[in-house]
Amino acid sequence: MPFTRRTLLAATLALLPTLALAQGAYPNKPIRIVVPFPPGGSTDLLARRLGEKLATAMGQPVVVENKPGAGGTTGADFVAKSAPDGYTLLMGVTGSNAIAASLYPKLPYDTLKDFAPVSQLVSAPLVLSVNAGSPIKSVRDYVAAARVKPLSHGTPGNGTSMHLTAEMFDQAAGVRLMHVPYKGSAPAMNDLLGGTLDSMFGDFLVLLPQIKAGKVTPLAVTSARRHPMLPDVPTVAETGLPGLAQFEAASWQGLFAPAGVPREVLAKLNTEVVKAMESADIKEFFGSQGFIVGGTTPEQFKALIESEVPKWGRVVKAGNIKLD
Numbered sequence: 001m002p003f004t005r006r007t008l009l010a011a012t013l014a015l016l017p018t019l020a021l022a023q024g025a026y027p028n029k030p031i032r033i034v035v036p037f038p039p040g041g042s043t044d045l046l047a048r049r050l051g052e053k054l055a056t057a058m059g060q061p062v063v064v065e066n067k068p069g070a071g072g073t074t075g076a077d078f079v080a081k082s083a084p085d086g087y088t089l090l091m092g093v094t095g096s097n098a099i100a101a102s103l104y105p106k107l108p109y110d111t112l113k114d115f116a117p118v119s120q121l122v123s124a125p126l127v128l129s130v131n132a133g134s135p136i137k138s139v140r141d142y143v144a145a146a147r148v149k150p151l152s153h154g155t156p157g158n159g160t161s162m163h164l165t166a167e168m169f170d171q172a173a174g175v176r177l178m179h180v181p182y183k184g185s186a187p188a189m190n191d192l193l194g195g196t197l198d199s200m201f202g203d204f205l206v207l208l209p210q211i212k213a214g215k216v217t218p219l220a221v222t223s224a225r226r227h228p229m230l231p232d233v234p235t236v237a238e239t240g241l242p243g244l245a246q247f248e249a250a251s252w253q254g255l256f257a258p259a260g261v262p263r264e265v266l267a268k269l270n271t272e273v274v275k276a277m278e279s280a281d282i283k284e285f286f287g288s289q290g291f292i293v294g295g296t297t298p299e300q301f302k303a304l305i306e307s308e309v310p311k312w313g314r315v316v317k318a319g320n321i322k323l324d
Helices: 005-023 042-058 070-080 094-103 139-148 161-173 185-194 204-212 263-278 280-288 298-319
Strands: 031-035 062-066 088-093 115-131 151-155 177-181 199-203 216-221 250-258
Touching: 031 042, 031 070, 042 062, 042 088, 042 115, 042 250, 042 263, 042 280, 070 088, 070 094, 070 115, 070 250, 088 094, 088 115, 094 161, 094 250, 094 298, 115 139, 115 161, 115 185, 115 204, 115 263, 115 298, 139 151, 139 161, 139 216, 151 161, 151 185, 161 177, 161 199, 161 298, 185 199, 185 204, 199 204, 204 216, 250 263, 263 280
Parallel strands: 031 062, 031 088, 151 177, 151 199
Antiparallel strands: 088 250, 115 199, 115 216, 115 250
């Protein structure tokens, strides 16, 4: 029987179900989550706990790979340029996937176009705090003192969310704060406790033990709502001061795939990630660390990022913030 083009087509069509079965549904090989920071931090820990849940639910190993550098942009760039097949994912944060768009003039990826948001995972406000011995006891006191002379505020480094949140505050309140960048949160905290630093817009997890110990006074949280672990501490917006009525800033972490990932793969990832973040042990563990825990739809996460990028861009531009 001659092997014609028609018989070749028929044979190919007959084989399609077998080929599809051999290829298998997503996932059929290990998944990699890239953490753009060194091991040991909250982003790394979140990736590993989430990875364990996903591995069980999806029947494939989930490997966490740390690719630190350039404020998280090295790892983010790696994922942006990876195959959009759902097997390489990014544990992105406010810095790498929102602030970086305006902070790095030669950013090698587009924060809005080069990623497919899967789900937000956690968020946390910063806490405006002063030494417990300070005469400043409220945001009104803080603004009044800053009008007399610039108050110093310490951060883990130039361009961090702590730095930009403080910059957004002084732009909104019409005061000038003096930025003191440190190499990490620990030395900044030491100077706040020692009284040589006036204030911090600090990470919730870092400040909470000192607040509980009575060594630091929290003036306000930067989120839109009060934090459940500090119910008596007002939000910045609650102070009612001119310019601060709409103030909101929070750091967040979420899962991203490269842009172009198949819709069904994105849907599968979202379903399993949201289930994982709703599990009791995940909610309890990260909730005890001060995080607001919970997954979102890809559309909700995308909308958040689309609002965050221009917001931080305005802060960077108005403050003429440079990394050097």
